[in-house]
Amino acid sequence: xxxxxxxxxxxxxxxxxxxxxxxxxxxxxxxxxxxxxxxxxxxxxxxxxxxxxxxxxxxxxxxxxxxxxxxxxxxxxxxxxxxxxxxxxxxxxxxxxxxxxxxxxxxxxxxxxxxxxxxxxxxxxxxxxxxxxxxxxxxxxxxxxxxxxxxxxxxxxxxxxxxxxxxxxxxxxxxxxxxxxxxxxxxxxxxxxxxxxxxxxxxxxxxxxxxxxxxxxxxxxxxxxxxxxxxxxxxxxxxxxxxxxxxxxxxxxxxxxxxxxxxxxxxxxxxxxxxxxxxxxxxxxxxxxxx
Amino acid sequence: xxxxxxxxxxxxxxxxxxxxxxxxxxxxxxxxxxxxxxxxxxxxxxxxxxxxxxxxxxxxxxxxxxxxxxxxxxxxxxxxxxxxxxxxxxxxxxxxxxxxxxxxxxxxxxxxxxxxxxxxxxxxxxxxxxxxxxxxxxxxxxxxxxxxxxxxxxxxxxxxxxxxxxxxxxxxxxxxxxxxxxxxxxxxxxxxxxxxxxxxxxxxxxxxxxxxxxxxxxxxxxxxxxxxxxxxxxxxxxxxxxxxxxxxxxxxxxxxxxxxxxxxxxxxxxxxxxxxxxxxxxxxxxxxxxx
Numbered sequence: 001x002x003x004x005x006x007x008x009x010x011x012x013x014x015x016x017x018x019x020x021x022x023x024x025x026x027x028x029x030x031x032x033x034x035x036x037x038x039x040x041x042x043x044x045x046x047x048x049x050x051x052x053x054x055x056x057x058x059x060x061x062x063x064x065x066x067x068x069x070x071x072x073x074x075x076x077x078x079x080x081x082x083x084x085x086x087x088x089x090x091x092x093x094x095x096x097x098x099x100x101x102x103x104x105x106x107x108x109x110x111x112x113x114x115x116x117x118x119x120x121x122x123x124x125x126x127x128x129x130x131x132x133x134x135x136x137x138x139x140x141x142x143x144x145x146x147x148x149x150x151x152x153x154x155x156x157x158x159x160x161x162x163x164x165x166x167x168x169x170x171x172x173x174x175x176x177x178x179x180x181x182x183x184x185x186x187x188x189x190x191x192x193x194x195x196x197x198x199x200x201x202x203x204x205x206x207x208x209x210x211x212x213x214x215x216x217x218x219x220x221x222x223x224x225x226x227x228x229x230x231x232x233x234x235x236x237x238x239x240x241x242x243x244x245x246x247x248x249x250x251x252x253x254x255x256x257x258x259x260x261x262x263x264x265x266x267x268x269x270x271x272x273x274x275x276x277x278x279x280x281x282x283x284x285x286x287x288x289x290x291x
Numbered sequence: 292x293x294x295x296x297x298x299x300x301x302x303x304x305x306x307x308x309x310x311x312x313x314x315x316x317x318x319x320x321x322x323x324x325x326x327x328x329x330x331x332x333x334x335x336x337x338x339x340x341x342x343x344x345x346x347x348x349x350x351x352x353x354x355x356x357x358x359x360x361x362x363x364x365x366x367x368x369x370x371x372x373x374x375x376x377x378x379x380x381x382x383x384x385x386x387x388x389x390x391x392x393x394x395x396x397x398x399x400x401x402x403x404x405x406x407x408x409x410x411x412x413x414x415x416x417x418x419x420x421x422x423x424x425x426x427x428x429x430x431x432x433x434x435x436x437x438x439x440x441x442x443x444x445x446x447x448x449x450x451x452x453x454x455x456x457x458x459x460x461x462x463x464x465x466x467x468x469x470x471x472x473x474x475x476x477x478x479x480x481x482x483x484x485x486x487x488x489x490x491x492x493x494x495x496x497x498x499x500x501x502x503x504x505x506x507x508x509x510x511x512x513x514x515x516x517x518x519x520x521x522x523x524x525x526x527x528x529x530x531x532x533x534x535x536x537x538x539x540x541x542x543x544x545x546x547x548x549x550x551x552x553x554x555x556x557x558x559x560x561x562x563x564x565x566x567x568x569x570x571x572x573x574x575x576x577x578x579x580x581x582x
Contacts, residue, residue: 002538006377013370019497028334029496035330040374043322050375057362061352071348079304083331084341086297206310247293
């Protein structure tokens, strides 16, 4: 086959996908080509615009390193991450809702004991994070792993600060009653890293780069769907214009104040401290999932 | 706005594009989001597949350097480059047809005198490349710039060989009669670089990575559309399955043999030599274009 033009090239390219190694590769490749060509035929890019697109993707790739994932930022800022999240979490209504993983998740965060302080005090005012993990059936889930990561009071994650050790980031395991607590700091709203191609895209789109203040959680327990979510602080700016479209009403929490003593979650409070509190509810899975 | 799900997020993201800095940015961004979300809703990627897509794009970016452009390879292999080329070259039927630029074009190739040898003899058997440049009106175009670049007899370009100086690559200018000639070598069919993500994609799609043997040309003259094209060797394999969908019947040339003496293009032939010959015809432009 030869002599491809605007009219017949789509058929030629899709025809070339006949021998995909797996049915799934064929489904994905065929849909990708069809939607990509539809997009190109609709906008009719000039050669210069095509070159800009190549440069944009190349620059986005070059921005990616061990602590910066510009393609996740791109997916987030175009609403794709939330769409994929929604497609993959058609959960029972009683399970805690999900939201995006974000680009600052780090695998194998240090596992700490319940009650640990996971931030240096220089990073902001203390905040108690306490809660529980249970199944939709109501059963408390002991020894569930709870990954917690959040920005500091200036809006930066540890991986953005070239720090030698993790901070504002830890994994804790629930106790026999499914409870956990650690001390972090009150996180600030922050702009997603906008000194790269995604920042330039947001600028061209006339959009601000901010996310409302939040704390990330990844909660995993055997025989349950791993929960990836945030809690958003109720008094934060940008709840209605999160650059990554991640806010859900059920994930917004007002900070309470924990008084000196022992909280219902077993947390030891010496001085009155802001507290972020949540009882997480995991959907049951047929196949065991964990990360 | 909050609480985005599979149904409403597309509206939310497109709504966020209201304030694009230019109308064109709005058109492109809106179409991109619409087609991208359509694609995702159709294939319903798992989280693991989404992560693979992020990794694929990141790896593609990391493959790009001064002499390797993996995103152009990706665009080429998905037929997007030829589609963009077709959209941008709705030329009068008498003009020479266009095809893809490819990833091995280098700006500012060395300008050489007519009659130069642009390849080391170690790179393969000599081939005379001669031709002319004229306007669709029939007028010979003197001093037109003709960029020529091609693979060697082993199927490699200079930029793939870490060579200190350009080879198989030059710019020559047409003489007063619109003619040019240089000596290169007979190029071989070759696989596009397939040791990266695009090679892995082709493998997953059950496709071979080969292009038929060809020589690239970029021909530019004032007041004319710059012509980016190839000539394909008529006896090459893969003319019907070019991995980048670039072959057009009008761009296929059988090598002739030039006998000792002076050719009609003014080329000096000492020993009988294969010759690739073409009279290029440029479309007139309203605005001057050159690169």
